Amino acid sequence: MSDTPKRTALYDLHCALGGKMVDFAGWEMPVQYPMGIMGEHQHCRSKAALFDVSHMGQVLLHGPNAAEKLEALVPAALSNLPEGRARYTFFTNDTGGIMDDLIVANAGDHLFLVVNASMRTQDIPHMKAHLKDVEVTEIFDRALIAVQGPSAQEVVASHCPQAAQLSFMQTCEALIGGTLCRISRLGYTGEDGYEISIPEAEAERITRLMLDHPDCAPAGLGARDSLRLEAGLCLYGNDITPDTSPIEADLSWAIQKRRREEGGFTGAARIIAELEYGAARKLVGIMPQGRAPARAGVEIHDLDGNAIGEITSGGFGPTVQGPVAMGYVQADHSAPGQELHLIIRGKPQPATVCALPFVPQKYKR
Amino acid sequence: MTTYYSEEHEWITVEGGSATIGITAHAAEQLGDIVFVDQKEEGDEFESGDEIGVIESVKAASEIFAPVDGEIIEANELLQSNPATLNENPEADAWIYKVKLSDPSQLEGLMDLAGYKTFIT
Numbered sequence: 001m002s003d004t005p006k007r008t009a010l011y012d013l014h015c016a017l018g019g020k021m022v023d024f025a026g027w028e029m030p031v032q033y034p035m036g037i038m039g040e041h042q043h044c045r046s047k048a049a050l051f052d053v054s055h056m057g058q059v060l061l062h063g064p065n066a067a068e069k070l071e072a073l074v075p076a077a078l079s080n081l082p083e084g085r086a087r088y089t090f091f092t093n094d095t096g097g098i099m100d101d102l103i104v105a106n107a108g109d110h111l112f113l114v115v116n117a118s119m120r121t122q123d124i125p126h127m128k129a130h131l132k133d134v135e136v137t138e139i140f141d142r143a144l145i146a147v148q149g150p151s152a153q154e155v156v157a158s159h160c161p162q163a164a165q166l167s168f169m170q171t172c173e174a175l176i177g178g179t180l181c182r183i184s185r186l187g188y189t190g191e192d193g194y195e196i197s198i199p200e201a202e203a204e205r206i207t208r209l210m211l212d213h214p215d216c217a218p219a220g221l222g223a224r225d226s227l228r229l230e231a232g233l234c235l236y237g238n239d240i241t242p243d244t245s246p247i248e249a250d251l252s253w254a255i256q257k258r259r260r261e262e263g264g265f266t267g268a269a270r271i272i273a274e275l276e277y278g279a280a281r282k283l284v285g286i287m288p289q290g291r292a293p294a295r296a297g298v299e300i301h302d303l304d305g306n307a308i309g310e311i312t313s314g315g316f317g318p319t320v321q322g323p324v325a326m327g328y329v330q331a332d333h334s335a336p337g338q339e340l341h342l343i344i345r346g347k348p349q350p351a352t353v354c355a356l357p358f359v360p361q362k363y364k365r
Numbered sequence: 366m367t368t369y370y371s372e373e374h375e376w377i378t379v380e381g382g383s384a385t386i387g388i389t390a391h392a393a394e395q396l397g398d399i400v401f402v403d404q405k406e407e408g409d410e411f412e413s414g415d416e417i418g419v420i421e422s423v424k425a426a427s428e429i430f431a432p433v434d435g436e437i438i439e440a441n442e443l444l445q446s447n448p449a450t451l452n453e454n455p456e457a458d459a460w461i462y463k464v465k466l467s468d469p470s471q472l473e474g475l476m477d478l479a480g481y482k483t484f485i486t
Contacts, residue, residue: 037423038398222397222424291401291445293421316400316423323401345403345419 008054009143009203017218025118027055030220040219041226041318044189045359048149049219050210057120058142058197061111061127063134070104070111073130075246075265077256081106086169086184088254090246091123096270097242098249099126101234105171105184112171112182114144114195116236143203148193148227150362151215156183156194159209163194168363177202177209189224190231190361229324230317232285232356238296239283239312239326247274248328249283250356281309282334285356286325286342290349293323294342300327301341301348308333311342317358324358325351369472370481371432376456379472383438385460388420388429391485393455396422399448404440404461411435413471418461420451432475434467 005028014021019030029052032040043049061070067078076089086105090098100119105112115123120138127136147156157164162174163183171184182197198206210216225235234240240249245267252275259265263272288294293316300309314325325342333340336355341348368378374392378385393399401421411417411431418429441460443450450459466472476484 031424032397036398041423226423291448292403293401293426295426316398316421318398318423 006055008052009200010052010054010145010207013204013207014052014218019218019220022221024221025055025116027117029055030218032220032222033218035217035219037220037222037226038318040217040223043217044149044191044219044223044227045319046150047215047217048147048151048155048193048213049189049223050207050216051146051148051219051224052143052207053146053195054143054203055117056144057113057115057117057123058139058144059113059115059124059127060137060139061113061131061134062109062137063131066111066131066134067104067106069131069134070127071259071265073127073266074102074104075255075259075268075271076104077258078104078111083108084170084172086171086186090240090251090254091126092246092265092267092271093242094267096245096267096274098236098240098244098246099123099242101236101240103184103186107171107173107182112197118237141200143198143200143207144195145198145203145207145210146187146189146193146195147210147216148187148189148191149215150192151213152191152193153364155210155213155216156196158213166194168192168365176206179206181206185364188231188233189227190233190357190359191227192362192364226315226318229313229315229326230319230357230359231361232326232358234283234326235313244283244328245271245274245279247271248279248281278331280331281328282331283312283326283328284334285354285358286311286314286327286340286351287354287358288323288325288342288349288351291323292344292349294325294344294349294351298325298327299343300329301343302333303339303341305341305348308340319359326356329353368478369432369475370478370484371430371475372484373430373432375429375432377432377472377475379466379469382466382469384433384435384464384466386432386462386464387460388451388455389481390455393452396420396424396427398423399451402444402448402451402461404444405437407437407439409437411437429461433471435464436467437462438465439463
């Protein structure tokens with residue numbers, strides 16, 4: 001690992017926009033701009049926010065039956081994924097834990113994958129080792145931006161009419177400002193929006209085109225985290241790890257029927273058993289009753305003082321206007337309405353299990 | 366009335382044997398949007414360097430460290446109902462505690478405004 005953080009193609013733009021740069025997973029990224037995390041978060045929920053997510057790994061898989069072969073490493077049904085469609089999934093390990101979560105899109109003659117920045121160095125060798133006769137190509141010369149929020153369609157479609165025709169989890173190639181980009185209608189904020197893969201040389205110009213729209217403002221990693229938390233979306237490394245199974249993480253919706261019946265993916269034995277018999281613990285939404293945020297690592301007790309779990313993500317939800325958290329609890333304490341105590345700085349604070357997401361998702365289906 | 370500054374970015378304004386403690390505008394700006402303040406209670410005693418509260422911003426939790434020895438006389442209730450005041454007016458309305466000093470000579474170890482300005486640049 002190199003000590004010097006890497007820079008994305010938009011580094012100069014972040015600095016010009018007043019971004020406060022921090023080291024994140026080996027990348028120098030903006031945690032916020034002068035608007036601040038709270039303002040950027042609200043802007044995304046009310047208009048549109050633009051995030052640089054170029055630190056994430058973009059990967060192409062070429063070769064006969066690449067989708068079918070990838071099914072050996074992930075529990076999503078991919079062999080029947082139509083061209084122009086994307087799906088959320090995760091690499092699983094031998095014990096049914098999650099090695100990373102990712103998006104797989106059928107781009108016609110190849111698959112287009114987006115993996116977490118911190119997991120690039122694991123995922124690419126993992127695929128190369130296990131996908132026989134599949135060419136695994138990590139892309140280093142394309143930026144990735146996310147435009148998210150109720151105005152996202154207007155912002156993107158004003159430069160790319162085809163974007164308006166896409167529904168949630170659809171993807172296409174189209175020209176933006178004369179440059180061929182891959183546009184996918186998805187994101188990680190709970191809002192409608194797009195992720196756009198852009199040739200690096202054109203990245204700043206096209207990003208500025210988006211930001212020129214009066215509804216579109218830049219947002220950093222801080223707002224990205226509070227938005228995804230309110231949307232009940234898992235953060236790899238916190239809410240999902242090699243020790244947590246997809247069933248524990250309440251991600252069974254991402255394992256399609258055929259895969260549940262046939263198995264054939266790494267860790268299938270545990271995952272299929274948990275689908276049938278349930279998991280011993282579950283990831284749930286947790287709403288502290290007071291004003292103190294409960295952050296990752298906070299212990300969860302039942303009302304009798306027994307330790308029954310731990311917060312894995314937590315903070316202040318700017319849309320909720322109060323603290324919100326996610327954490328694992330024993331399955332018999334996971335029903336919405338369950339009262340709990342969170343041990344914050346040594347003191348038990350009352351909290352309630354609640355259904356996720358905290359803020360309704362607004363995908364355009 | 367004299368104001369001193371600590372390396373932990375607190376200000377302390379002294380009038381006789383009592384003082385008011387808060388965080389500097391520089392600290393508030395670094396913390397970002399403040400959403401919760403965990404304050405100690407009236408009567409709590411502390412020594413210089415003790416944690417005497419926690420400020421939660423959208424980003425993270427940050428401890429408040431006592432710049433001197435003393436005892437809390439009053440915690441500012443405004444911060445419970447409106448923690449964002451700490452971003453808006455950290456060096457006036459959003460004071461955190463009124464305290465009784467145990468050893469006013471400790472103030473000599475702190476910085477004056479000019480010293481603090483140099484410290485943060």
